[in-house]
Amino acid sequence: MRAPTRLLLVLVAGVVLIAGAIVWRQAAPGGSLAKPRDVTVRIVSALPAEPWVTAAAKTYNAQGHAVDGAKVTVEVVPMDGITALNRWSKNDFDQIPTVWLAETRDWVNQANSLVAESRGQDIFLAGGEYRDQPVALSPEVWAIFKSRYDALKEHYAKDLSGRDLSWQQIHDAAISPSWVTLGGQQEWGRFKLVIPHPKRDPAGLAAMVGAAGAYYDRAGVSTDDLTNPGFQKWLRELLDSVVDFSPFGVENMLLFGYSNGDAGQIIESYLLVNMEGLQKRWKEPLVILYPDPITWFDFPYAIYMGKETTALEKNAALDFKQYLLSAEVQKTTLKFGLRPASPDVPAQGEGSLIARWAGMGFKEDVPSASRMRPAPRSGLASLSEWFTGRYER
Template identity: 30%
Template structure:
C-alpha cells in the first residue's frame, strides 16, 4: 500500500507539471488563454523619399503599392517633379531625396556637373555599385503628327522621314503650310514642345534639332552652340511654337482635345503618344507616330544619393526599392504603361492583346527605333539651355 501510494503521488505531480506547461504555452500564443498576452515588439520602419519625373507617375504609383505590401519595414514617400525643376531643387537644397530618378541621363549629368563646382561637397552620385545610377524604363522621343500633315512633310522630304529640317522649312516660311505643299486653310505650321528650361522633353527636342543641324550623332561642343547661323536657325524653328508648356502631357492632351487647330506636330515621349493615340480616333482624323532620323532615349536613371542627409539605413532601404522597380514583374508591368523595359531580357513584343507595341503598330509604333544619339556632357547641356534662353526665351 505504501509503494502504491508513492507511485500515485509521483504520477499526480508529473500530470500537474505537464498540464501547467501546456496552459502556459497556450497562454503565450494567445489561443485559449484567459491571462494577458504580451504585446509584440514594433517593427522598425525606415522612411525614404523617391523624387521622380512625372512621366512615369502611373507606373511608379502602382509599383509603390505592391512594394509596401511586401516590405512593411520601408516607407516610400513619392514626390513627382519635372526633371529640370527637381535638379535645380536638389542643387539649391530645396529637395533632399533619398533616391532621384529624372527622365534621362542628360539632366543627371548636368546636375552632377553643377554639384561638382562646389568643392566642399563630395560626389552626389556613386560611380559604381548598387548606388550608381541605373535605368528603370526607357522611351524614345517621337513626333506625333496628324496623318494628312505628315504626308505633306514626307513628300517635301522625298519620302524619307519627318525630320527637323523639313519641319524648320515649313515653320520658318511666312507662307505657312503652302510653302511645303500643304493646304492654305491649314494656316501656319503649329509645332508643340515643352519649355527646354523646365521640361526634359523640350531639352531633348533642342538636342536632337541641334544634332541634325550639324549632321552629328555625338560630339556636340559648346563651340557649336555659339555659331550665329545656328542660333538664327533655332530662332526660326521656334517661331512655330505658340506656347512652351511646362509639361509634355499638357499639350499632348490639348492636341487630342482641340485637334489640328491647336497643334499640327508635337514632340513627346513615345509612352505619352501611346497613352493618347486611342483618344484621338474618331475626333479629328488619324494621329500617327513618326520617329525622327535620330532619336534620344529617356532612360529614367535611378540614383541613391550620396549626400549627407541620407543615412546608411536609408541607403539600404533605397537599394531594395530600386531593385524592386528593376525586377522582372515590374519591368513587364511597365509595358502596359507604354514604356520599354530597361531589362533587355524582358521582351517588348508579347502575346498579350493589350501590348501597345503590337496593338498600335498601324499608328506608327515601332519595336526597332532609329539610331540613338549620344548624350552630351553636363557643360554642353547647360550652355544649350543658356543659348535657348538668350535666343528664344528672352523674346517671349
C-alpha cells in the first residue's frame, strides 16, 4: 500500500471513529457530548399539593427557564403516596420520575430504605445540594360540626378546664352509647368519627399515628407503642365509631354532613378548598381545632438520585425547586389552601383561604403544639395490618 493511500485510510478511520463515538454517546442514556436543547423534569406529586405544583409548573414552563443551555419543561403526575411508594418499592414506573413530592418526608424515607438496600445506594438524599426539602405545608386538623362541638365542649367542660377538645374527649365520645349521654339530642344517634381510609390515603395512617401520640402523650411513638394491646384496644374503641370506611369517607362527611360524621381528622388544605361548597350544601358551620401533638404534611421535594436521572435533569429539578421556594410562588400556596414552607413567607396574604375562613377557626398561626414525629416503618406496617384485620375482613 502506498503512503498516500495509507494516510487516507487512517484519516477515514479516524473520522469514522469520532463520528461513531458522538452518535454512540448521544444514544446512550444521559449521553451529552452535544448538549440537548430540552430537558424534562417529571414530578410525581401527592394529591393535596398537585393543583398548586401544576399551576406553578404551567407558569414556569411559560417563562422559558433554561439550565446549562437546555430549555426546562416540568410535567406533573398526580399520585397518592401509597401508590407511589408501592411503585418505588417495585421499581414499577413506566418513566422514572425526576422528583417525588410525597405527602411527608416519612414516605420518602420509607421509599429510600426499601430501594437503597437492593441498589446499594440512596435514591433520595437527606443532606447536601440535592437533599429533599419541604415546599408547602398543611396540618391535619379536627373539623367538628358546631352543634356537636358545643355539646361536647359543655359536656367535658370540667375535664377540659379551659383547654379545647382533644383525642381523649373524641375517644370518650366514641364509646358513649348515644349523643344523649353526651348532652346532645336523641336524633343525633351515636357519635360518628371520620378519618381518611388508612389503606388509600396517607392522611388516614397519619391520623392513627397522631391518635397514638395523644394516647401516650408524646410526639413520637415506637413500633412497640403501636402494637401495644392496650393502645390497640383504645384505638379500636375510637375507630369503631367510624361509620364509613369507604374510599369516600371524608368527602361523604362534607357531602352528607353529620349523617356521615360528627367530627373528622382531615388535612387542612382539603377542608379549605371545599369550604365554599360546604357552606352552600351544608348550612351548619364547622369548628376547626388544631390537635396536640399535630401532624404536618410537608410535601418534601425529593430529587431521584438513581443512575436513570442525568446530571442535567437533576440540575433542572433543582432549578424548579428554587422556583417553588421563591417568595412569589410560596405566596401562591395560600390560594390552594396550603401554607408556605419558606419561613420568610408569612401564612397570610392576598387570596389566603386560611384568612377567608378564619371565622370557622382556621388560624394563620397554628397554636403552639408538638409536631408528631414519623413512626418507624415496621410500626406503620403493623398498624396497617391491624386495620385490615379489624375493618376490612
